[in-house]
Amino acid sequence: MSLEVGNKVEGKITGLAKFGAFIDLGNNKTGLVHISEVSDKFVEDINDELKVGQVVTVQILSIDDNGKIALSMRNREKEAEEKKEQPKPEYKKRETSNRRPSKPFNKKQSNNSQDFDSLMNDFLKESETRLSSLRKNTENKRGGRGGRRS
Structure with missing residues (x-):
């Protein structure tokens, strides 16, 4: 065989x-x-x-x-038969009449007038501000960049 x-x-x-x-x-x-x-x-x-x-x-x-x-x-073969025998779960449809309309996830996303470049520029400015703040905080904890000289 x-x-x-x-x-x-x-x-x-x-x-x-x-x-x-x-x-x-x-x-x-x-x-x-x-x-x-x-x-x-x-x-x-x-x-x-x-x-x-x-x-x-x-x-x-x-x-x-x-x-x-x-x-x-x-x-x-036994596995295949068990899969065939298992009934598919029945799902109930939700009634949509009582649901509130969905809101946009982010206010910035709802404003479609901004294009990608302006969104990217805003992100870069904000991240640079955060990074500089983070650097200042870590430098203060370490005692500054140059250290103390007597």
Whole structure:
């Protein structure tokens, strides 16, 4: 059987790591089952779920350009069925008759007569004023730029 995304194949666990299990798929091909793909439930320690030498059925999730094969042991059909079975939530429409009209967020935004350049100039002036004030305050706390000379 060729290795294609979506296929289910049997393989033998050749190694375990904190992050997952290495599976020998035959034909000198090895894939990785990430710890999040081992079970439908949370797996804290992979050694509690799997053992080296164990034969498992895995689904091929992806094969990248470097030949790395991502595998899953989770029951993907069960997940798909659960998603289909879950009813979509029903949302009630709000009655808009009692709502107040929205106000502009910022008074400056409501004034469309100013163009971008004037807004940018105002911002730069204001920020320069704030920066100079901040510099003065920090210099006073440090004792000035030149320091005291006796």
